[in-house]
Amino acid sequence: MSERKTIYLCLAHMSEEGVEQKYVKEAFDTNWVVPMGPNVNAFEQNLADFANAMDDGSKLDRKVVCLSAGTAAVHLALIACGVQAGDEVCVQTFTFCASSHPITYLGATPVFIDSERDTWNMDPELLEKAILDRKEKTGKYPKAIIPVALYGMPYDCERIMAVADKYGIPVIEDAAEGMGSRFNGQVLGTFGRFGVLSFNGNKMITTSGGGALICRSVEDANQIMWYATQARDAYPYYEHTAIGYNYRMSNVCAGIGRGQMTVLDDHISHHKHVQELYRQLLKDIPGITLHDQPNDGRYDSNFWLCTATIDPSVKIVGQEDAYKEVITSAVGGAAGVIKAVDSATTDCQPNDNVEALRMFMLSKKVEARPVWKPMHKQPVYAAAPAYVNGVSEEIFKVGICLPAGPCVTDDDVRYIVDCIKEAIVK
Numbered sequence: 001m002s003e004r005k006t007i008y009l010c011l012a013h014m015s016e017e018g019v020e021q022k023y024v025k026e027a028f029d030t031n032w033v034v035p036m037g038p039n040v041n042a043f044e045q046n047l048a049d050f051a052n053a054m055d056d057g058s059k060l061d062r063k064v065v066c067l068s069a070g071t072a073a074v075h076l077a078l079i080a081c082g083v084q085a086g087d088e089v090c091v092q093t094f095t096f097c098a099s100s101h102p103i104t105y106l107g108a109t110p111v112f113i114d115s116e117r118d119t120w121n122m123d124p125e126l127l128e129k130a131i132l133d134r135k136e137k138t139g140k141y142p143k144a145i146i147p148v149a150l151y152g153m154p155y156d157c158e159r160i161m162a163v164a165d166k167y168g169i170p171v172i173e174d175a176a177e178g179m180g181s182r183f184n185g186q187v188l189g190t191f192g193r194f195g196v197l198s199f200n201g202n203k204m205i206t207t208s209g210g211g212a213l214i215c216r217s218v219e220d221a222n223q224i225m226w227y228a229t230q231a232r233d234a235y236p237y238y239e240h241t242a243i244g245y246n247y248r249m250s251n252v253c254a255g256i257g258r259g260q261m262t263v264l265d266d267h268i269s270h271h272k273h274v275q276e277l278y279r280q281l282l283k284d285i286p287g288i289t290l291h292d293q294p295n296d297g298r299y300d301s302n303f304w305l306c307t308a309t310i311d312p313s314v315k316i317v318g319q320e321d322a323y324k325e326v327i328t329s330a331v332g333g334a335a336g337v338i339k340a341v342d343s344a345t346t347d348c349q350p351n352d353n354v355e356a357l358r359m360f361m362l363s364k365k366v367e368a369r370p371v372w373k374p375m376h377k378q379p380v381y382a383a384a385p386a387y388v389n390g391v392s393e394e395i396f397k398v399g400i401c402l403p404a405g406p407c408v409t410d411d412d413v414r415y416i417v418d419c420i421k422e423a424i425v426k
Contacts, residue, residue: 007412010404019262020256020260038251040066050187051189070199073213089145100112114386119294148174150177157183157184173190205261208253231244274404277413282308312397316423322355356423361420364419366419371399374392
C-alpha cells in the first residue's frame with residue numbers, strides 16, 4: 001500500500017489547462033518582467049469585473065490596483081485614508097497580524113475590537129462603543145476601521161458600514177481570506193472605501209505572492225498606484241513630494257493571476273463543497289462543532305478554511321503530553337525563520353485537547369492548526385487599547401482549522417474525520 005500523502009490546510013493550485021504558463025511565457029517573450037505591463041493591466045480588469053458583478057445582475061464600478069502583497073494593500077489604504085503618526089485605527093482583534101501591523105508602520109495605534117459570536121468577526125456594538133470612548137479619551141475619532149473576513153466568513157457589512165457612516169470614518173475591508181465571499185449578493189471588499197485582497201500561495205487563487213486593493217473611485221486608484229510606484233511627480237527627472245513604495249505587482253506574477261481567474265469560481269465551489277461534507281460527517285461527533293455561517297440569507301462565505309471547535313470535556317489521545325516540548329520549527333506552511341523560545345507555553349494558548357488533536361493529526365499526515373491568536377493578546381500589542389467581550393479568546397482556546405483547499409478530495413475529508421474520531425478517547 002502506498003504511503004499516504006500529507007493533506008495540507010489550504011494550497012491554491014494551477015488551472016488544469018495551464019493557462020498560467022501561457023501568460024507567464026508571454027511576459028518573458030515580450031520582456032515584460034517588471035512591476036507593470038499587459039498582464040498587470042488585464043489582471044486588474046479581471047478582478048474588477050469579478051468584484052463589480054452583483055448577484056442580481058447589476059454592476060458596481062470599483063477599480064482595482066494590483067500590488068506586491070495584501071499587507072501592502074492595507075498599508076497604502078491607510079495612507080490614502082490619511083492615517084498618520086499619533087492617529088488610531090479600529091481593527092478586528094481576531095485576525096492575522098497583517099491586518100494590524102501596517103497601522104504601526106505609520107506610527108499610528110491599533111484599537112482592537114473583539115468579535116461577535118455568530119461570525120467570529122468584528123462586533124458592531126463594540127465598534128461603536130470603542131469609537132465613542134476613543135473620542136472621549138483622545139478628543140478625536142479613529143481615522144479608519146478595518147473589519148476582517150476571518151477564514152472567508154463575511155462580517156456584518158450592514159451594521160459595520162452603518163456605524164462607520166454615522167461617525168464619518170472610512171472602512172478598509174480586509175477581505176484577504178474572503179475573496180469571492182458575498183454579503184447580500186455583493187462581493188466583500190466593495191462596501192468600504194477600500195477592499196484588500198491577497199494572492200498568497202494559500203489563498204483562493206495565487207500569484208505565488210501578491211495582493212490587490214479595490215477602490216471606489218478612479219481618483220483613489222490613481223493615488224494608490226502613485227504611492228505604489230515610489231510616488232514620482234510629473235517631471236522628466238525623479239522628483240518626489242511624498243514618500244512612496246515599491247509595491248506594484250510583477251507582470252510575471254500577474255500572468256499567473258490571469259490564469260488563476262479561470263478557476264476562481266471552481267475553487268470557491270470546491271471550498272463550499274468541502275464545508276458541506278464536513279458538516280455532514282462531523283454532525284454526530286459529540287463535542288466537535290463545525291463553525292458555519294448565519295442562516296439569515298445575507299451571508300455567503302467562500303469557506304477559505306473550515307474551522308471547528310472542541311469542547312473542553314473532549315479527551316484526545318496524547319493529551320497528557322500537550323505542550324511538554326518546546327516547538328523548534330514553524331508550525332504550518334513556509335513560515336520562514338522563527339524566533340527560538342524558552343518555554344512551550346504562554347499565558348494565552350489553545351486548550352490541551354486542541355493541541356493534542358493537532359499533534360495527533362500531524363502524526364496522520366494531516367495539517368491542522370489553531371485559529372488565529374487574538375491580536376490584543378499578542379505581546380507586541382500589550383499596550384494597545386482593546387475593547388473585548390471574551391469571544392475571540394474563548395474561540396482561540398477551543399478552535400482548530402481543518403484542510404479545505406482545492407487539492408483536498410472527498411476521500412481526504414472522510415479520512416480527516418475518521419482521524420478525528422480515532423483521536424477521541426472514548
